[in-house]
Amino acid sequence: MFKQLIPDSGLPQPRRQYRPKISLSITLIILLVLGLQFLVLPRYVYKISPSQQSLNSFHLVKLDARLEQCREILTPPIKYGVTSAGSRTNPRWNPSTGQKETTVLQNATLFDGEQILTGKFDITFKKGLIESVVTAGSASIASDAKVMDLEGGFVTPGLVDMHSHHLAFAWPLLSSTDDTNEVHDRTEPITSQVRIIDSLKAYDPGTAIIASGGVTTSLILPGSANIMGGEAVLVKNMLNSGEDSEIVVEDLLLEHGIPKSERRRYMKMACGENPRRVYHHTRMGNAWWFRKHMERAKELKERQDAFCLEAAAVRNNGDTAAMSEFMHRLSQEESATEMLEYDSTIAMLRGKMGINVHCYEPEDFEDMLMHSKEFGFRIQAFHHALEAWQVPEMIKASGENITIATFASFALYKQEAYNANLYAGKILADHGVPVAYKSDHVETETNAKFLLFQAATAHSFGLAQDLALQSVTSVPAGSMEIDHRVGYVKPGYDADIVLWDSHPLSVGATPLQVFIDGRATLDPEIVESSRTAVQSSNTRKTATPSIRANPSDQNKDSLCTEIGKSAAKITIQGITKSYLDIPSIEANGDKGLTMVIEGGRISCFDTEDQCLSVSANSTVIRLRDAHVLPGLTAVSVSLGLGEIATDDSTGDGAASSGGLDLESTIYAKYGVHLDGKSFARARIGGVTRAITAPKSRGFQGGVSVAIKTSGKKNTLNGGLVKDEVALHFKVGSASKSDKLPTISSAVAKLRQFLAESKAKDDIFGRAANGSIPLVVHVENEYDIMSLIKIKQERPALDLVIMGGGGAHLVADEIASANISVILTENRGAPDTFEKINTLPGPPLSKMAAEVLANAGVKFGLAIEGESDSHIHNLPLEAAWAAKYAGLSSNDAINLVSRNIEQILSLDVKEDSRDFVIYEGNPLEFGASVVLSIDGDDGMVATCWPEAT
Ligand SMILES: *[C@@H]1O[C@H](CO)[C@@H](O)[C@H](O)[C@H]1NC(C)=O
Ligand SMILES: *[C@@H]1O[C@H](CO)[C@@H](O)[C@H](O)[C@H]1NC(C)=O
Ligand SMILES: *[C@@H]1O[C@H](CO)[C@@H](O)[C@H](O)[C@H]1NC(C)=O
Ligand SMILES: *[C@@H]1O[C@H](CO)[C@@H](O)[C@H](O)[C@H]1NC(C)=O
């Protein structure tokens, strides 16, 4: 078999020109013995060696070493049995820094990895392992055990994130530490041979922030530039967790303590746009590169098999001459370097590699599945996979039980992320496809700390409660085949346990403690001080958050037609809360209040009886828990200016920095289109208006416009609420460009512009004299101080800071300078150097909103990111801030409505403002917009809006 396979294998032949040069010296022989066994040497070297005897024993040692390798290579992947009490120990535990005292958590409300169990439970863990989970009160408690009474508080397994890049790319992100994509000269789209473990920095401060969100296990993957990006590795998110408490990569590994040869291996692959863009190939080119690589790996695998068979036979036979001859033939014919290069791919073909493929679109899944059949490998998960909801049956038909590891709402940032669906989790689950949510952690927008928020979002869009919780615990653990250790709170599992302050699927749910391998990772005093403003009404919320209600299509169509008429008269029953500035009586018990809307004006807001006189002949909408809010105002990323965020052809484009010529400033009002997918998301969030500044790179931001999001108005008939809202600039790393390479030059330019424009009769003059707001996008506290100085010198200036990562450090100064803030760092992170002092938020620090509110800063909230795909979360973002800032629900709503209007001088009158009626409380998950009224014309602007 061996003989037959080798001749046609097309291996490079020994290079002839080397032959005469090889010295037959003893040194060379010693080198050989020392293990340079891979040098390709011509046959005669051996024939005239000084001692045939020593060569024989050398060959024997080598042969045995190779047979040992064969044993490793050919051992099937380890399948772990069912985990139960006493079935295992935690290999990461060590006696010096490992969990010392047995801990008992009493009276926990428990999600055990499968379901939320009925009743309360006591959980005992010891030496990093869960020992027992029993009905509350029935645990036998050792006298030296540490006991915590959770009083019904929620407990879940430590969350498992199957897609992260922290440690490989540490915070603050610097180009010198970006070790995620092996892209060298853009010539090698396949780098299966590299390993992310070689890139890890065991000091990444992002790790503790991630853990503070309850994420205890992460799969660290190479980036997605390459078709095969390299091997991934599992970590637990606890720095300094080894015996010596030093920053050692090995100590971070989930499989620390397990022999290297027995550790799980994972391969990162990518389809679609990324490798296509980086290497300038087409999809067909990508496929060919991949197939060519796999074909070669298959050949090498077959050679390995043949070699191992023959080696075993020769060894068993015991004939030393035959062994010598065999090894000698091997040294001549095999290129071991190539074997090392293909080692990961061959392991993949042997089923010893969990294959995780970054892949978004149906055609790319289909193609990759075809390759998996062609070469015989199983795909563990498709990652991102935002369009998988369109083809669940195709994915299932592979028979491979592929997990979809996806985002809940992050989407629309590129073409392959454009056909995303907020209901994808539910749709996939309904088809029996396992769904996991993952972070893709690298910057604020993908901060793994907020992994659970994605599960909660998916739940609000229909994914059942237990499945939602499984999607960040047992499903990713199962997918990666580590569900014998993590993903569950059951006896025999690693003691990775999170205590939550409220139902884990509720807004603002935050850990009170996170145990990793039984060790508490949060300092209770810091946790306490991060939440001093939290009011008791906001703690221990244990009710299951709602799923968004949707009317049946039939009801919806007739209802919406009826109330869409111009003189429509609408009666809403069941209103439990109103945030409009109109007098109303207190809520009316279970029945709620009734509101009658005629021609867009509220003609009655009282009990049903009191409104009877005006409600006759109206269309009645009966709701259970209706909330009436002012229409929310988003300060958007680029709503209306770019449909697919990264593709300029889908919108206005992005002005490049230069733009120092102030005369050529750009106006969003000239480029805006008033419909698209993000508009639909805005509508389901109750966002009726948005402020959009031009997309630009560099210092100049142009002039923003205020638009309506109803999709019913265009730029000629009232869709532009205000043509010119504010003049925008950037100061900080975003302002750097060839023309203004430094931050100091941007500040100087701003000063120069203010000095020169003051008397001008144009937009600049208006911004310079304070008649329109001057919005400066800025993060760092020192850059903010430079702006405070400008404002101190020019008090008339209506200066607004947008961003504000460092604003909490100068909150008093901002307040006394009368500068307002549009905070985009509500759930911020110190991801970049200029944001290094940005608060990570509870449980590690106070939330920025609390500090700003306490200092009396006028502020509102906006959501930043690659796209406006999170725009519907605006009320939830406000609720999150309000919880930790101790704000009332009214103040919460103002953060995303009245405050923004005031900060940007939108001049909205209370009696003619947009308003929105929700079923449910929009400050919690699961509320849906029933209708909204356009304050300008009194028409119904949206009726049961939907979005994908
Ligand atoms: C918690 O459990 C302990 C022991 O079972 C019991 O004495 C205590 O009353 C419980 N506390 C609550 C709040 O249920
Ligand atoms: C499919 O994968 C999921 C997620 O890992 C796992 O929970 C489930 O048990 C698997 N199903 C089968 C039939 O293997
Ligand atoms: C209601 O409609 C009926 C029949 O169309 C009409 O007779 C009646 O006057 C209306 N009542 C009110 C209060 O508009
Ligand atoms: C500001 O400048 C604009 C444009 O020159 C002018 O119309 C306006 O009256 C000025 N406002 C103030 C407050 O000076």
Ligand SMILES: *[C@@H]1O[C@H](CO)[C@@H](O)[C@H](O)[C@H]1NC(C)=O
């Ligand atoms: C603060 O600024 C706002 C908007 O520019 C202005 O209306 C208000 O009068 C200022 N307040 C003080 C105390 O200067």
